[in-house]
Amino acid sequence: MRDVQPIWTNEASSGALHRVRCAGESIVSLSALENTAVRDAIAACAHLAGACLPLLHHVHDALGYVPPAAVPAIALALNLSQADVHGVISFYHDFRSAPPQRHVVRLCRAEACQAMGGEALSLQLKRVAPPDVTVEPVYCLGLCASAPAAMIDGKLVARLSPARLDKVLTGFAGQR
Amino acid sequence: MRVYVPVDAAARAVGADDVATALGSFAAVDVVRTSSRGMFWIEPLVEVDTPAGRVAYGPVATEDVPALIESLRTGAAHPLGHGLIQTHPWLAGQRRLTFARAGLHDPLDLGAYAATGGWRGLKAALQLDGAAIVEEVVRSGLRGRGGAAFPAGIKWRTVLATPADQKYIACNADEGDSGTFADRMVMEGDPYLLIEGMIIAGLAVGADQGFIYIRSEYPDAERVFGEAVRRATSAGFLGPNVLDSGRAFALHLRRGAGAYICGEETAMLESLEGKRGMVRPKPPLPAVAGLFGQPTVINNVLTLAAIPTILDQGGVFYAEFGMGRSRGTLPFQLAGNIKHGGLIEVPFGLTLRQLIYDFGGGTATGRPVRAVQVGGPLGPYLPAAALDTPLDYEAFASAGGMIGHGGIVVFDDTVDMAVMARYAMEFCAIESCGKCTPCRIGSVRGVEVIDRLVAGGPRRDAQLSLLRDLCDTLEQGSLCAMGGMTPYPVRSALQHFPEDFGLPKAPPLPA
Numbered sequence A: 001m002r003d004v005q006p007i008w009t010n011e012a013s014s015g016a017l018h019r020v021r022c023a024g025e026s027i028v029s030l031s032a033l034e035n036t037a038v039r040d041a042i043a044a045c046a047h048l049a050g051a052c053l054p055l056l057h058h059v060h061d062a063l064g065y066v067p068p069a070a071v072p073a074i075a076l077a078l079n080l081s082q083a084d085v086h087g088v089i090s091f092y093h094d095f096r097s098a099p100p101q102r103h104v105v106r107l108c109r110a111e112a113c114q115a116m117g118g119e120a121l122s123l124q125l126k127r128v129a130p131p132d133v134t135v136e137p138v139y140c141l142g143l144c145a146s147a148p149a150a151m152i153d154g155k156l157v158a159r160l161s162p163a164r165l166d167k168v169l170t171g172f173a174g175q176r
Numbered sequence B: 001m002r003v004y005v006p007v008d009a010a011a012r013a014v015g016a017d018d019v020a021t022a023l024g025s026f027a028a029v030d031v032v033r034t035s036s037r038g039m040f041w042i043e044p045l046v047e048v049d050t051p052a053g054r055v056a057y058g059p060v061a062t063e064d065v066p067a068l069i070e071s072l073r074t075g076a077a078h079p080l081g082h083g084l085i086q087t088h089p090w091l092a093g094q095r096r097l098t099f100a101r102a103g104l105h106d107p108l109d110l111g112a113y114a115a116t117g118g119w120r121g122l123k124a125a126l127q128l129d130g131a132a133i134v135e136e137v138v139r140s141g142l143r144g145r146g147g148a149a150f151p152a153g154i155k156w157r158t159v160l161a162t163p164a165d166q167k168y169i170a171c172n173a174d175e176g177d178s179g180t181f182a183d184r185m186v187m188e189g190d191p192y193l194l195i196e197g198m199i200i201a202g203l204a205v206g207a208d209q210g211f212i213y214i215r216s217e218y219p220d221a222e223r224v225f226g227e228a229v230r231r232a233t234s235a236g237f238l239g240p241n242v243l244d245s246g247r248a249f250a251l252h253l254r255r256g257a258g259a260y261i262c263g264e265e266t267a268m269l270e271s272l273e274g275k276r277g278m279v280r281p282k283p284p285l286p287a288v289a290g291l292f293g294q295p296t297v298i299n300n301v302l303t304l305a306a307i308p309t310i311l312d313q314g315g316v317f318y319a320e321f322g323m324g325r326s327r328g329t330l331p332f333q334l335a336g337n338i339k340h341g342g343l344i345e346v347p348f349g350l351t352l353r354q355l356i357y358d359f360g361g362g363t364a365t366g367r368p369v370r371a372v373q374v375g376g377p378l379g380p381y382l383p384a385a386a387l388d389t390p391l392d393y394e395a396f397a398s399a400g401g402m403i404g405h406g407g408i409v410v411f412d413d414t415v416d417m418a419v420m421a422r423y424a425m426e427f428c429a430i431e432s433c434g435k436c437t438p439c440r441i442g443s444v445r446g447v448e449v450i451d452r453l454v455a456g457g458p459r460r461d462a463q464l465s466l467l468r469d470l471c472d473t474l475e476q477g478s479l480c481a482m483g484g485m486t487p488y489p490v491r492s493a494l495q496h497f498p499e500d501f502g503l504p505k506a507p508p509l510p511a
Helices: A012-023 A025-029 A032-045 A052-063 A068-078 A082-091 A118-128 A162-175 B016-024 B062-074 B110-115 B120-126 B130-140 B152-161 B182-189 B191-205 B219-234 B265-272 B301-313 B315-319 B352-359 B393-398 B417-431 B437-455 B460-477 B481-485 B487-496
Strands: A103-108 A133-138 A150-152 A155-157 B002-006 B030-034 B046-050 B053-057 B081-084 B168-173 B209-214 B250-255 B296-300 B329-336 B342-347 B369-374 B381-383 B407-412
Touching: A032 A052, A032 A068, A052 A068, A052 A082, A052 B250, A068 A082, A103 A118, A118 A133, A118 A162, B002 B016, B016 B030, B016 B062, B110 B191, B120 B191, B120 B301, B130 B152, B130 B191, B130 B301, B130 B315, B152 B191, B152 B296, B168 B191, B168 B265, B168 B301, B182 B191, B182 B219, B182 B301, B191 B209, B191 B219, B191 B296, B191 B301, B209 B219, B209 B265, B219 B250, B265 B296, B296 B301, B301 B315, B329 B352, B342 B352, B352 B369, B352 B407, B369 B417, B369 B487, B381 B487, B417 B437, B417 B481, B417 B487, B437 B460, B437 B481, B460 B481, B460 B487, B481 B487
Parallel strands: A103 A133, B002 B030, B168 B209, B168 B296, B209 B250, B329 B407
Antiparallel strands: A103 A150, A150 A155, B002 B046, B046 B053, B053 B081, B329 B342, B369 B381, B369 B407
16 A cells, blocks of 8 residues: 555644554555555545545455455545544444344344334344354335345345245355 | 336235236236335235236236236136225225325336426425425424424424535435334335435525435335436436526435434434434424534425425315324225235324224234234334324323324234333343433343343342333433333333233223
8 A cells, every 4th residue: 555645734743653654564464355445445535524434345345345454545545543434333233343244134123024024034134144144133124014124235125034044045055 | 008016125025026027928918017005914015007007917927927927818717916006995995195106117217207296395495485385384284204303394493594505405314113114115115205305405594515314224226216317317407506596405315324323313413424323312302403513404304295295285285184283194004914015105193903904804813912012113113002092193192192203013912011011121122322321221121121020039129110210210211212212112011911011900990
């Protein structure tokens, strides 16, 4: 990330600290893929008003997670402290810090889905989801009149039933 | 033959894309993807142009398509047929102002939007000065549709009267309440309506920048609305010179990141500024010092989407609908365990019973209704005996309910209300921003106390008074509605369904 130009204001001393940590070797712990994703996100978003969330989404969209080692570079680009950036990442449920499994099932756990058997689906996932599936709760996908609902590998699915969920999981096995 | 298939997320989530592809494989069929009517129990809903109007079929599965095409060719009746959609009682019983275009055309078709009355409100607003626009909104009696029901015109007046070099319009599209999807349907189904409302708000208060905060759980809404902003900008509705008026309005889209609390207006502002979604103390009101410290109009999607109608037809026209101090229409959203769930836009004043039974047809499971939660996860649970209260902000509140964003979640008699009360506390613990102690710690203690209460034992009375005490602390001591209203579902569950907590059964409500 040596090409990232810091936007210093008046915090010269703390800036110097960032400079050492970002321009130095700690950034090497990012893989080439991660490095590209972070660099692209900074180029695309650093100029926006309230840039931190859009930038983190950009990285997350590319990688499926925000590598903790990217925090110094992001902080440097946005003229924030690393604590600020870490604070934003850790506040929001969407941002993972490690890659998810091959498949991601986000099951809605909110009231409308509970009224239609969402709890049973959650138990089913706990029981039978294979290790290459990341199961995450989500609180409302806006499909409440067609409950229960889930987002499976980015695709919305409504009127989910134990049998349909079983079929989805079997489909995953077929891709293995 | 022209057929229409919705492109709404709730239609796609039950296979509308595959149905559209299957229909499109027939050479004689021309498929148009439209917004949804909001009749989700018959999605995917396929409509076919006939000389008498559109005839509807649903729910259509991919394997139904060949037989459907065949019956269309021969004119034979099809078992999935619902007849002329416009005369369907579920639609005919509604008064759709905000959702007048629902199901009609391609949501991104600028020509179709203009041909169905689009931009008329904006053109009317461009003839008025800011104060006159604000007064038109005051006259309409429109109150914030996000849940707090604050009069929109009064809020706009404050922003207009606050001098500043830069003001903002911030649209709250963080529709996190379970049982609600009307904002999503506007953004996916009629995005130019919301854009028009936001521009008018900007003209009214003197803001040339607008932000919309769309939750990440709505990827379709973000995609469609983003494309609508691009098209409206190239067509000259947005940008440095709105419709050659010399007035500017730029619209920026931001995606949330899965935090329910960011639906609270000040937490949303923090999030728009790129920070943790921590609630701000008020005052200062966002109308005085909001986004980036500047005067900001924050309105919900439905509030802003009602604005074009008000400017086009007049505040008086809008105010003619409704009852008491609740004027206009509200798009109610019927969800959960319901036979005919979907979007029901009606004037204020109908009862829950009319919505759940006349429109909704009772529960999906066919079992008796036991509890209804109106107004999202912070709304109280109502027993089946309380369904005759009219849905008006004041009348409903005096009966112990909360209309909120108009979401109605129905539960049948298999629901365990102690589980739902525990969930209310648990949800608050998961979603609390952590700024104030009653909400952050109280919700965690709430889960523990409910667990001990349900487990029974000799100290049950003590646990019960502890829970009541905790609810009071949350209500009185929290900074915002998250902690302040989490007690509502808990207390109402205790009051109406004590037997689920192992306590003596409540006496029946007087008829």
